[in-house]
Every structure is written in structure tokens, then in C-alpha cells.
Amino acid sequence: MTPTTTQQQEAEVTALPAPVLxxxxxxxxxxxAxxxxxxxxxxxDLAVHAGQRLGLVGESGSGKSTVSLTCMGLLPANATAAGQVFLNGTDILAGGERSIRPHRWKDIAMVFQGAMAAFNPVRTIGKQIAEPMLLHHTQPHxxxxxxxxxxxLDLVGLTPAVADRYPHELSGGMxxxxxxxxxxACEPKVLLADEPTTALDVIVQAQIADLLVDLTDRLGLGLILVSHDLPLVSQYCEHLAVMRNGQVVEHGPSARLRTDPAHPYTRQLFDASEEAAR
Structure with missing residues (x-):
């Protein structure tokens, strides 16, 4: 008996590996107060598989960064999260900080907005990159x-000498x-990149985006790229999730959302981006 289209689709969905996040x-x-x-x-509701790039897009204040900070367990003290965040099948949100801490940087890591703010200005780049390895014992000494x-450093296109330099000695792109x-540093399975091209010129933006794509392919990372730059994200990510007012209003393959969006807000975002580019 020949399976129906619905049965084939169900079989394909069942055959998919479980998402890493x-x-x-x-x-x-x-x-x-x-x-x-x-x-x-x-x-x-979101999911990303190994080797997949998911773009999380929307205007400022839509909640994109809050999603990333929740997954990392880095919400401020006055915030309360409810729901589930599964990392390789384990709900890391269930036990609060005690559940998330062993996985932070080791299994799930984040590229924050503003590279200068992400580094301690009085410590060398090398010491700061090595710190999570020693903390999680992913390197013996x-x-x-x-x-x-x-x-x-070589993997991301920098020379070993950068390890001995301080953050202020590097260009924005470096x-x-x-x-x-x-x-x-600890070879995570999931990388959250929160506006990683902010404040960079157009050429460097493309270089950073190309680097993230290359790393996803080479390392098999699950990547969530958070941005308000819809054209950039739709170019580099296979799937998009569009956020508005704290909700995902549409998600699906980037190609479909570009040509045939189901939600009017998605069309408005693309139209506004095209208008701004003129």
C-alpha cells in the first residue's frame, strides 16, 4: 500500500533528530517596584537542530534578547521565567540557576551585543578566552x-599574538x-549570537556573518542569530522566527517568509527594510 502524502510527512518529521535546543x-x-x-x-516556542541556523528577528523591544538571556540563565533578579528550555533533551530551566550553571558556556554559549562590553578591559584576550575552559575543566591545565x-583565535581568523593583547588594542571587527x-572556548553545542554585527561597518558585518555560517557548518553548531536586520538574517539563516510584542507571530523557512509571508507584520518588516535600503 502506497503511503499518503500526510503519512510521508509524518514519517519525515519522526525521522528528524531531536533539536539541540x-x-x-x-x-x-x-x-x-x-x-x-x-x-x-x-x-x-522555538527549536534549533545541530548545524542549523535560526534567525530570531523583530523590532527593538520585541523580546528577542530576553529569549537568549533566559536560555543562558542570565535574566536580572526581578525577572521570573516559566516554561521549558530543553538542552539536548534536559530541561535546564526546571531547577533554576543550579540546573543552568553546569551548562552555561560548556553546552550553550552567547555572543553578546557590544564586543567591548563583553571583555574585562584590564585582562588580556587570551586569559579571558581560557577562563571558561579552566572553570569547566574542558582543558586539563x-x-x-x-x-x-x-x-x-586561528579558527575565527585572528593570529595567536592576539591572545596577549588587551581589548582596546583591537579593532571592532577583531x-x-x-x-x-x-x-x-568549551565547544558548546548551541551558540546564541545577539546582534553580533551591531556598530560594525557593512563589510565587517558580512565578514562576521560569513564566519558564523562557516563555524555552524564546520562545528555542527545550532545557531540562533538574533537581530533586527531582517535582510541580513534571512540571507544567512535557513529558518526565521519573527517576534512582535513578546510573541513569535510567524516562523518557517527564510525563502518562504521572504516571498510569501503569512503574517502582515512579517511583510511590513521586509517592506521597511527594502525602503531603508533605497
Whole structure:
């Protein structure tokens, strides 16, 4: 008996490997002194597989960065998260900080907005890249951590000499590459890149985006690229999730969302980006 199209689709879905990161029904609420609590995320569902690039896009204030910070367990003290965040099948949100800490930087890492702010200005780049390796014991000693640091710098297109330099001695593009190297220090399975091309010129933006694509392919990372730059993200990511007012209003393959979006807000974002480019 020949299987129906629906049966074939169900079989294909079943055959897919489990996502490396899956967010289910995520809500985040902020308490306010002297005011009512404010809910900023309303039931977010996301998933990314190994080697896949997911673009999380939307205007400023839509909740994109809050999703990333929740997955990393880095929300401020006045925030409360509810829902589930599965990392390789384990709900790391269930036990709070004690559940997330062993995985942070080791299994899931983040490239923050503003490379200069991500580094301690009085410590060398090499020492800061090596620190998570020693903390999580992914390298046995400082000499091995230094060797792996130089390998990571080479991986992101920097020379080993950068390890002995301070953040202010690097250009914006070099600092951004160094931040990516630091995020890869413990060989995580998931990389969250939060506006990684902010404040960079157009040429360097393309170089950083190309680097993230290359690393995803070479290392098999699951990448979530957070940005308000819809044309950039749709060019480099196979799938998009569009956020508005703390909700995912549409998600699917980038090619479809570009040509046939189902939600009017997605069309408005693409139209606004095209208008700004003229």
C-alpha cells in the first residue's frame, strides 16, 4: 500500500533528530517596584537542530534578547521565567540557576551585543578566552588552555599574538571575532549570537556573518542569530522566527517568509527594510 502524502510527512518529521535546543511555552515576567508586573514574553516556542541556523528577528523591544538571556540563565533578579528550555533533551530551566550553571558556556554559549562590553578591559584576550575552559575543566591545565585559545583565535581568523593583547588594542571587527572565539572556548553545542554585527561597518558585518555560517557548518553548531536586520538574517539563516510584542507571530523557512509571508507584520518588516535600503 502506497503511503499518503500526510503519512510521508509524518514519517519525515519522526525521522528528524531531536533539536539541540528547544524552547516550549516560555513566559517571562518582570516585577516593578511600586507597580504591576510586566510580562514581556508570551508563550515562546522555538527549536534549533545541530548545524542549523535560526534567525530570531523583530523590532527593538520585541523580546528577542530576553529569549537568549533566559536560555543562558542570565535574566536580572526581578525577572521570573516559566516554561521549558530543553538542552539536548534536559530541561535546564526546571531547577533554576543550579540546573543552568553546569551548562552555561560548556553546552550553550552567547555572543553578546557590544564586543567591548563583553571583555574585562584590564585582562588580556587570551586569559579571558581560557577562563571558561579552566572553570569547566574542558582543558586539563593552563598550558593546554593557552594552546586551545590560539587554536580558537586561528579558527575565527585572528593570529595567536592576539591572545596577549588587551581589548582596546583591537579593532571592532577583531574584538567581535575574539568574542566569538571566547563563546566557543568549551565547544558548546548551541551558540546564541545577539546582534553580533551591531556598530560594525557593512563589510565587517558580512565578514562576521560569513564566519558564523562557516563555524555552524564546520562545528555542527545550532545557531540562533538574533537581530533586527531582517535582510541580513534571512540571507544567512535557513529558518526565521519573527517576534512582535513578546510573541513569535510567524516562523518557517527564510525563502518562504521572504516571498510569501503569512503574517502582515512579517511583510511590513521586509517592506521597511527594502525602503531603508533605497
Amino acid at each position: 528547544e524552547v516550549k511555552d516560555l513566559h517571562v515576567r518582570f516585577e516593578q 511600586g507597580g504591576d508586573p510586566v510580562t514581556v514574553l508570551h508563550g515562546i 593552563r598550558k593546554a588552555a593557552r594552546a586551545h585559545t590560539e587554536h580558537l 574584538r567581535q571575532r575574539a568574542v566569538i572565539a571566547m563563546a566557543l
